[in-house]
Amino acid sequence: MMQVGAVGEEELVRRIAARFPEPSCQGEVALGMGDDGALLRPVAGSLQVVTTDLLLEDVHFRRAWTPLDLLGHKALAVNLSDVAAMGATPGPFFLDLGLPPDLPLSDFDALLEGLAGEAREAGNIVLSGGDTCASSCLHIGVTLTGHVRPERVIRRDGGQAGDLIAVSGPLGDAAAGLLLLEAGWRWSSSAALAERPAGGTLDVPEREATVALVAHLRPVPRLRLGRDLGGKVSAGMDLSDGVAVDLPRLCAASGCGARVELEKIPVGLPARAVFAASGMDALRTALAAAEDYLLLVTVTQEAWQSGLGADLGLTIIGRLVAGQEGLALLVDGVEESWPEHGFRHFPRP
Amino acid sequence: MMQVGAVGEEELVRRIAARFPEPSCQGEVALGMGDDGALLRPVAGSLQVVTTDLLLEDVHFRRAWTPLDLLGHKALAVNLSDVAAMGATPGPFFLDLGLPPDLPLSDFDALLEGLAGEAREAGNIVLSGGDTCASSCLHIGVTLTGHVRPERVIRRDGGQAGDLIAVSGPLGDAAAGLLLLEAGWRWSSSAALAERPAGGTLDVPEREATVALVAHLRPVPRLRLGRDLGGKVSAGMDLSDGVAVDLPRLCAASGCGARVELEKIPVGLPARAVFAASGMDALRTALAAAEDYLLLVTVTQEAWQSGLGADLGLTIIGRLVAGQEGLALLVDGVEESWPEHGFRHFPRP
Known part of the structure; x- marks a missing residue:
């Protein structure tokens, strides 16, 4: 099997250039x-x-x-x-x-x-x-x-107390895909299907496993949605590290706090299956799940009532509050401190 | 000793932001x-x-x-x-x-x-x-x-047969610095001086060693020279991999060949000292030496005669020729094939 170290840098660059022909620099x-x-x-x-x-x-x-x-x-x-x-x-x-x-x-x-x-x-x-x-x-x-x-720019620093917090789709599928890979499931490119490990510990249907693996291995950027939301939302960012980590970043930029209702977190069906098989709480796991690459936005109540959310498939999960009120999670109406356990490259001291 | 893994990503980003205060986005x-x-x-x-x-x-x-x-x-x-x-x-x-x-x-x-x-x-x-x-x-x-x-743009593809090939300074000092490091010489930040290894094999004066180490460890980008040359040279590029490797790239972009006269290669004094102590041929080593971060340019004969080179410290090392004549090195008037031994990330097959 030929390796990249055997062909020389010029050949590698040639292969790159061949794969990305330039449209004569227009x-x-x-x-x-x-x-x-x-x-x-x-x-x-x-x-x-x-x-x-x-x-x-x-x-x-x-x-x-x-x-x-x-x-x-x-x-x-x-x-x-x-x-x-x-x-x-x-x-x-x-x-x-x-x-x-x-x-x-x-x-x-x-x-x-x-x-x-x-x-x-x-x-x-x-x-x-x-x-x-x-x-x-x-x-x-x-x-x-x-x-x-x-x-039309969407920035993180435009949110105001009272704005609604929304996500653009169900959370957790990409994290579920990672759990499957760690448990030995593999993606079969030839079959375009998840392959169950022999004697595997994570018992979920192939159908859900396939969707979860695709969510992790091949995320889809929300380009059209981002353009559609530009000028209509007060703040926004992409969900790369999970709501638990990313929302505090949006709040810090906007000088706000937040109240998120745990029961309103939308959880993907594949994520539900995998989290259940892993003995994990679906809502809390989805809240902290990384790599969904959905959009997290804040919208004014007026914009929401004018039909923005329904048009674009947004799900409200909470609202921004004044900065000094901090971040909190509401669980059955009871306030909990914010869960700080998304993915971090360097663990906190 | 505190390590980066112990303080968390937020603290690292905070340190970056503190070191690079933004002028309120002007x-x-x-x-x-x-x-x-x-x-x-x-x-x-x-x-x-x-x-x-x-x-x-x-x-x-x-x-x-x-x-x-x-x-x-x-x-x-x-x-x-x-x-x-x-x-x-x-x-x-x-x-x-x-x-x-x-x-x-x-x-x-x-x-x-x-x-x-x-x-x-x-x-x-x-x-x-x-x-x-x-x-x-x-x-x-x-x-x-x-x-x-x-x-004012300088590109690689503007050279024409007959243009003179020039470099913006003496070659080889950075490569000499690397040879010194490999032989055990070290840079002392506190003394701002090269430190000779005990029983070292590469015997050169500290003064030359210091200049060579600085050339390798702290190259100076030729920003002013680049701006001064813009609009006045027919082609140009920076010398990161050495004339032996970089000139063929300029030639390929310009559709030209080249004749380089070995005796005209300017060699830095530190490089001369280190190459001599290493038993290497100064001119041939300097021709293939990487990381000088000087500029390699081509100029028309007319531009040269109007005083361009003398003003800007350029040294002529050869001239571009028609593409089908290829690249050649002239050594005492005798044509040799082009030396293909600059730094390469992946060796050629």
Whole structure:
């Protein structure tokens, strides 16, 4: 099996260029890959969004249970989710790769295929540069640009006491997928189905397992929803680390506190099945579940009553309160302190 | 000794924000760190440069012999060198950090101090976002923007047969610094001096060793020179992998070949001392030496005769020829095939 360390850097760059043919530098790209830097023509009259996210082997993913084409999709999708959360339209992007020399060339090609597929789905956005080097572990860094008209920007700091807090869909499916992978379930690319481990401990139907694995391995950025919400919500962000961790960030930026009603947390059906089989409380687990890449927004009561939520599939989970009231969880009407147990890269002291 | 894994992600981000206070989002930055993405206002009438470079532990540097403040400088400097090579002025930048949990907090702070110092020297450019996560090895990814008026852009693809090839200074000092580090020499931050290893094999004067180590550990981006050359050279790029590797890239982009006269290669005095002590041929080693971060440019004969080179300290090393003549090295007037032995991340098959 041919490995990336055997073919030389020029061949790797050639394969990247072949997978991302540049449309002769039209639109936002005046000069693409191959020079010291790209030359962009940002969209006039719009603000430019720039966001960057790392995916590191054994931190964000394990190679043993991650099909590399899906990893390519995800590396771009997590950045697209950030652009969606600003209410923006994605534009040119940049790719930094740290490659273990023993990575099979077929895996490298699959990774590129996934990235190219996600770029097409996002509106044919253009890979315009990056860096490729040897590394002890697989490392994927994406920098993504976007553009949004100033009056349509969604920021974290616009929430006000009294605004309703909403999420854009059921929570927990991606976390359920991770639990399945940890329990030995695997995604079969050929069958497009979850594969149950022999003598597995997590007994859920294949149907639910499949949806949960897809939610974890191939998240879908909410680009259209973000654009539709731009100018209509008071604040917003994407849910990458879970409501338990992300909502405090929105609150801190907005200078507000929050009351969230636990019973209102929408939990995905696959998540319910997996959390039940794991002996976990569905609502509390979903509240802290990471990587759903849904949108968390705040809306004024007036905007909500004018039909915003029903149109766009939002679910109200609570409301913002004045800052000094802090964050609290309401469980059957009883106030609890905020659960601080989402995913963290460095544990708290 | 406190380590980064002990203080939590919020504290690390707080330390980053404290070191890079945002000037309340003026100029090119409409919204800086802390949201899903930054919001930029690119400079009107200019093209925007975007460049990205990775520095990975044990690939680009070894922690044992790299003071972390100098590493911070270098992580930004290698990107600034790319912006310089486009003839551009640097703007907002983004920082992705993969941090080993056992990294001493004092090293983390030193790294930030170096980055902040380099950002100040580059004209108070603003850190506007990024990503911080745990990693098995220290990983620094910088994405840097810049701006340049269209008529001042320096690209690799503008060279024509007959143009002169020039470099902006003596070559080889950074490579000499790396040779010294490999032989046990170390940089003493407290004494600002090279420290000779006990019983060392590479016997050079401390003075030359000091300059060579600084050249390797703290390269200086040629920002002013790049801006001065914009609009006056036919093509250009920065010398990160050495003339032996970089010139073929410029030639490929320009559709030209090249003749380089070996005797014309300018070699730094520190490099001469170290290469001689290592038993290496000075001219051939300097030709293939990486990481000088000087500029490699091509100029028309007319531009040269009008005084361009003398003004800006350029040294002619050869000339571009028609593409079908290929690349060749002239040694005492005798043509040799091109030396293909600069630094490569993945060796050729």
